[in-house]
Amino acid sequence: xxxxAILSLLCSLILWLVYWYYKINKYEKYLxxxxxxxxTPIMGNIPDIGSPVSFLEDxxxxxxxxxxxxxxxxxxxPRVFLVEPKDLEFLLNSTSLLTKSKSYKFxxxxxxAGLLTSSGNKWKKHRKIITPAFHFQIxxxxxxxxxxxxxxxxxxxxxxxxxxxxxxxxxxxxxxxDIICETAxxxxxxxxxxINSEYVNSVKILLGILVQxxxxxxLANDLLYPFTTTYQKEKAALKVVHGYTKSVINKRKIEFxxxxxxxxxxxxxxxxxxxxxxxxxxxxxxxxxxxxxEQHIQEEVDTFMFExxxxxxxxxxxxxxxxxxxxxIQEKAYAELKEIFSNxxxxxxxxxxxxxxxxxxxxxxxxxxxxxxxxxxxxxxxxDVNMNGQILPKGTMLNVFAYGVHHxxxxxxxxxxxxxxxxSIENSKERSPFAFIPFSAxxxxxxxxxxxxxxxxxxxSDVLRNFKLLPSVPAHxxxxxxxxxxxxxxxxxxxxxxxxxx
Numbered sequence: 001x002x003x004x005a006i007l008s009l010l011c012s013l014i015l016w017l018v019y020w021y022y023k024i025n026k027y028e029k030y031l032x033x034x035x036x037x038x039x040t041p042i043m044g045n046i047p048d049i050g051s052p053v054s055f056l057e058d059x060x061x062x063x064x065x066x067x068x069x070x071x072x073x074x075x076x077x078p079r080v081f082l083v084e085p086k087d088l089e090f091l092l093n094s095t096s097l098l099t100k101s102k103s104y105k106f107x108x109x110x111x112x113a114g115l116l117t118s119s120g121n122k123w124k125k126h127r128k129i130i131t132p133a134f135h136f137q138i139x140x141x142x143x144x145x146x147x148x149x150x151x152x153x154x155x156x157x158x159x160x161x162x163x164x165x166x167x168x169x170x171x172x173x174x175x176x177x178d179i180i181c182e183t184a185x186x187x188x189x190x191x192x193x194x195i196n197s198e199y200v201n202s203v204k205i206l207l208g209i210l211v212q213x214x215x216x217x218x219l220a221n222d223l224l225y226p227f228t229t230t231y232q233k234e235k236a237a238l239k240v241v242h243g244y245t246k247s248v249i250n251k252r253k254i255e256f257x258x259x260x261x262x263x264x265x266x267x268x269x270x271x272x273x274x275x276x277x278x279x280x281x282x283x284x285x286x287x288x289x290x291x292x293x294e295q296h297i298q299e300e301v302d303t304f305m306f307e308x309x310x311x312x313x314x315x316x317x318x319x320x321x322x323x324x325x326x327x328x329i330q331e332k333a334y335a336e337l338k339e340i341f342s343n344x345x346x347x348x349x350x351x352x353x354x355x356x357x358x359x360x361x362x363x364x365x366x367x368x369x370x371x372x373x374x375x376x377x378x379x380x381x382x383x384d385v386n387m388n389g390q391i392l393p394k395g396t397m398l399n400v401f402a403y404g405v406h407h408x409x410x411x412x413x414x415x416x417x418x419x420x421x422x423x424s425i426e427n428s429k430e431r432s433p434f435a436f437i438p439f440s441a442x443x444x445x446x447x448x449x450x451x452x453x454x455x456x457x458x459x460x461s462d463v464l465r466n467f468k469l470l471p472s473v474p475a476h477x478x479x480x481x482x483x484x485x486x487x488x489x490x491x492x493x494x495x496x497x498x499x500x501x502x
Contacts, residue, residue, distance in 0.1 A: 023076035036071035044073030101378035114303030150462035165472035180308035184278035318371035324469035362420035
């Protein structure tokens with residue numbers, strides 16, 4: 001029996017090897033002109049891929065080595081990493097190459113087929129439904145929420161140890177969770193008073209698992225995965241996040257239907273139809289169209305709760321870190337704020353004030369370049385495609401390597417230097433719009449990018465008006481790691497010095 005088992009194992013291995021060579025040869029017929037490192041049998045380039053901490057630097061080195069686009073094989077699956085703006089323009093402007101790659105299936109248990117993961121007619125329908133929720137009239141109404149959440153953030157930072165270095169990410173993450181719940185969901189959750197937020201911690205766990213599954217043949221296998229401890233961790237984290245978002249939906253649903261009897265609920269003082277916030281829009285659409293189900297609402301709320309708090313929190317955190325590490329830039333940003341608020345330094349920021357923060361916007365853009373919030377994202381080819389003369393076969397995964405684009409020395413001189421002036425009008429005018437893609441571009445661009453920019457300006461400006469940001473003592477340098485969202489593996493530590501004139 002033992003010999004039979006060994007023979008079966010050898011046969012399976014041989015068949016797997018034959019299949020691997022068949023698939024590789026099939027793809028290499030077209031992809032042989034795309035450079036990439038040598039492959040090992042069956043595993044492909046998996047041995048070349050380091051941990052989440054080294055992954056980004058490994059990919060960046062490959063883009064430097066091959067002076068542009070390159071390929072890797074995960075098993076027999078080819079992934080072409082794009083860093084050339086002309087090729088990114090081809091992909092991101094396409095109205096047909098919209099299907100997300102197989103890696104996104106690892107998000108389905110969490111986000112379902114929401115706007116981030118869905119494709120085809122469902123994606124188009126939901127995008128059309130949700131787009132009005134980010135109308136500028138609604139964004140203006142959110143400024144009061146930004147201000148009140150920032151007031152609490154400043155209060156919490158004031159209560160932190162005065163002379164100690166602190167990891168600011170947890171403070172920011174709870175603030176942005178308050179903001180997304182009260183703006184888009186219309187529900188207050190008071191996250192900033194929950195120091196050990198289960199939701200924030202569970203999101204962190206789920207993002208880590210996403211990367212693990214993307215890089216591990218065992219964890220990626222749907223048959224083997226349920227027998228792993230990682231699966232049990234994911235199951236527990238999902239229970240928390242889904243329970244959290246369901247409570248948000250149910251709370252708003254009660255208020256929504258109680259208010260639905262009021263005839264003036266949807267009109268302003270002039271009798272004009274009001275613009276509706278995100279969750280109210282979904283609830284009303286569902287009430288009028290039974291095909292838009294409770295599950296659809298849950299999927300979109302899970303998606304926006306994640307995207308609306310974690311990505312923005314990461315960007316704000318890295319911006320504050322960059323300002324602490326670059327005091328001359330911080331002083332210039334602070335000088336701009338002193339000028340804007342010269343008539344009353346204590347007042348809240350208005351929508352117009354946020355629009356006038358031109359230098360701070362440049363700081364934020366430079367933060368998004370160096371600390372690219374979503375380092376890469378991908379599309380699956382469902383047919384053969386001719387991309388600027390390069391034939392890409394059906395089944396290829398095209399990875400938009402945004403971090404690589406933003407660190408490309410051919411586009412950005414001294415790419416590791418933090419320099420907001422790169423984004424002045426003068427310095428930006430000759431640059432391809434596809435050389436700066438923190439919010440993606442084209443039909444599948446980030447629907448909430450204007451919301452995010454206003455929120456980042458509001459939160460960062462409030463912190464800057466109240467605190468001088470100083471480097472950590474002892475010295476702290478962030479160790480970047482790639483999850484679905486860029487993170488620091490060792491926290492983001494700074495010192496806060498209360499401004500005397502605040």
